[in-house]
Amino acid sequence: MNVSAPPLVRFRQVGKTYDGVTPVVEALDLDIHEGEFLSLLGPSGSGKTTCLMMLAGFESPSTGEIWLGDTLLNTTPPHRRDIGMVFQNYALFPHMTVAQNVGYALTVRRVGKAEKAAAVARALDMVRMREFADRLPKSLSGGQQQRVALARALVFNPRLVLMDEPLGALDKRLREHMQIELKDLHRTLGITFVYVTHDQSEALTMSDRVAVFDRGRIQQIDRVHALYETPENGTVANFVGDNNVFVGRLLSLDGDRGEIGLTGGERLTGRVVGSPRVGDAVRACVRPERMTLAGDDASALVPSLNTLRARTAGTLYFGDHVRVRFAVSQQEGGFVKLPLDDAGPAQRPDGDTMTLRFHERHLRIFA
CATH class of the missing domain: 3.40.50.300 (P-loop containing nucleotide triphosphate hydrolases)
Known part of the structure; x- marks a missing residue:
C-alpha cells in the first residue's frame, strides 16, 4: 500500500x-x-x-x-x-x-x-x-x-x-x-x-x-x-473488541489525563478522548486483557495503576484462556481475560471480593 x-x-x-x-x-x-x-x-x-x-x-x-x-x-x-x-x-x-x-x-x-x-x-x-x-x-x-x-x-x-x-x-x-x-x-x-x-x-x-x-x-x-x-x-471502543465500561463523572483534567468518579464512589484515572469538561458524565473503557487480578499488597498503590474492588461473578473456560466475570457496585458487569497459567486467583467462590488492577494508559475516557 x-x-x-x-x-x-x-x-x-x-x-x-x-x-x-x-x-x-x-x-x-x-x-x-x-x-x-x-x-x-x-x-x-x-x-x-x-x-x-x-x-x-x-x-x-x-x-x-x-x-x-x-x-x-x-x-x-x-x-x-x-x-x-x-x-x-x-x-x-x-x-x-x-x-x-x-x-x-x-x-x-x-x-x-x-x-x-x-x-x-x-x-x-x-x-x-x-x-x-x-x-x-x-x-x-x-x-x-x-x-x-x-x-x-x-x-x-x-x-x-x-x-x-x-x-x-x-x-x-x-x-x-x-x-x-x-x-x-x-x-x-x-x-x-x-x-x-x-x-x-x-x-x-x-x-x-x-x-x-x-x-x-x-x-x-x-x-x-x-x-x-x-x-x-465510545462507539468504536465498544464495537471493536471487548471492553469493560465504567460510568461516572469527570472530576479533574490535566492535558489528556483525567480522573473520574464512578457512581459507587471509586476513582480511576485514564486518557481523556474528545472534549468532555470537568463535571460531565463520562464512560470509561478498558480491555479485559489489560486487567489483572491482585491481592491487597503495596504494589497496588503505584500511582500509575488503577485498582478497583469487585466481586467475583463466575468463571468461563475458553480453552486458550479463562474469563473471570466480576461485578462492581452500580456498574455494568465485566470480565477479565487471563492465560490458563495465571487463572489461579480466579478460583474463588461467587461473591468473593477481589482487586482489579490496570494501568491508567489503558483506560480511555469518553464523553
Missing part, C-alpha cells in the same frame, strides 16, 4: 437516501489506496454495504462523487468500472460449470476463446480449483464455491475487488481458514481489496486498515492496531 501516491478510489461528500429524508450514508469522504486491504466494519444498517454497492455501481449516490483513478463513476455502468465483485451468496450460475462461471465476465467482454481459456485456468490456479473446472456448483462445498466466486472476480485482472461478507455462510473453522487464504492471496496479487463485514475478528485479522461505520458515517478509519488500542470514541 502506497499512501504517498494519489488514492485509487475517492469518495467526496457522498450521500445516499432512499426516501429523500433519511440518510443511509451521509457526507462520506473516503480515500482507498492502491494495493491495500480495507475493511468496512459496522452493525447492520450502518451504511457499509450501501457504500460498497455505490462503488460497485449497483446503487447510485444521491449526492457527491465517486472516483476510480481519473474516472468519475457516478454515471459509469457496473460492467465498465473494472471492478470485480464477490457476493455474500456467491451468485454462481447453477447450470454452468465452474469454468463457465469463472469465464462469464470474459464472455460479456467478448474475449477470444483461447485467451479466455488461459485466463480462466490462471484464475482457477490462483484459488486452487483447476481440478474442479468441469463440475457444477451444486457439487461443491461452501468453501469451494467461495473460491470459485473469487476466481470469477479476479479473472479479468480488475483494478479493485469488492467483497460483501463472502465468508458469512461458512462454519467457524472454515471461515478462519479462508481469512488466512484471502490475506495470502491479497499479498501475492497486490490488488486492492475492499471487504464489508460485521465481524470484527475478520476485519482485524485480514485488513491493512478498517473503517468503522455507524449511522451512515465513518466513526474512525485506521490501521488495525491503532483502531484497537486507541479508539477515538
Whole structure:
C-alpha cells in the first residue's frame, strides 16, 4: 500500500437516501489506496454495504462523487468500472460449470476463446480449483464455491475487488481458514481489496486498515492496531473488541489525563478522548486483557495503576484462556481475560471480593 501516491478510489461528500429524508450514508469522504486491504466494519444498517454497492455501481449516490483513478463513476455502468465483485451468496450460475462461471465476465467482454481459456485456468490456479473446472456448483462445498466466486472476480485482472461478507455462510473453522487464504492471496496479487463485514475478528485479522461505520458515517478509519488500542470514541471502543465500561463523572483534567468518579464512589484515572469538561458524565473503557487480578499488597498503590474492588461473578473456560466475570457496585458487569497459567486467583467462590488492577494508559475516557 502506497499512501504517498494519489488514492485509487475517492469518495467526496457522498450521500445516499432512499426516501429523500433519511440518510443511509451521509457526507462520506473516503480515500482507498492502491494495493491495500480495507475493511468496512459496522452493525447492520450502518451504511457499509450501501457504500460498497455505490462503488460497485449497483446503487447510485444521491449526492457527491465517486472516483476510480481519473474516472468519475457516478454515471459509469457496473460492467465498465473494472471492478470485480464477490457476493455474500456467491451468485454462481447453477447450470454452468465452474469454468463457465469463472469465464462469464470474459464472455460479456467478448474475449477470444483461447485467451479466455488461459485466463480462466490462471484464475482457477490462483484459488486452487483447476481440478474442479468441469463440475457444477451444486457439487461443491461452501468453501469451494467461495473460491470459485473469487476466481470469477479476479479473472479479468480488475483494478479493485469488492467483497460483501463472502465468508458469512461458512462454519467457524472454515471461515478462519479462508481469512488466512484471502490475506495470502491479497499479498501475492497486490490488488486492492475492499471487504464489508460485521465481524470484527475478520476485519482485524485480514485488513491493512478498517473503517468503522455507524449511522451512515465513518466513526474512525485506521490501521488495525491503532483502531484497537486507541479508539477515538465510545462507539468504536465498544464495537471493536471487548471492553469493560465504567460510568461516572469527570472530576479533574490535566492535558489528556483525567480522573473520574464512578457512581459507587471509586476513582480511576485514564486518557481523556474528545472534549468532555470537568463535571460531565463520562464512560470509561478498558480491555479485559489489560486487567489483572491482585491481592491487597503495596504494589497496588503505584500511582500509575488503577485498582478497583469487585466481586467475583463466575468463571468461563475458553480453552486458550479463562474469563473471570466480576461485578462492581452500580456498574455494568465485566470480565477479565487471563492465560490458563495465571487463572489461579480466579478460583474463588461467587461473591468473593477481589482487586482489579490496570494501568491508567489503558483506560480511555469518553464523553
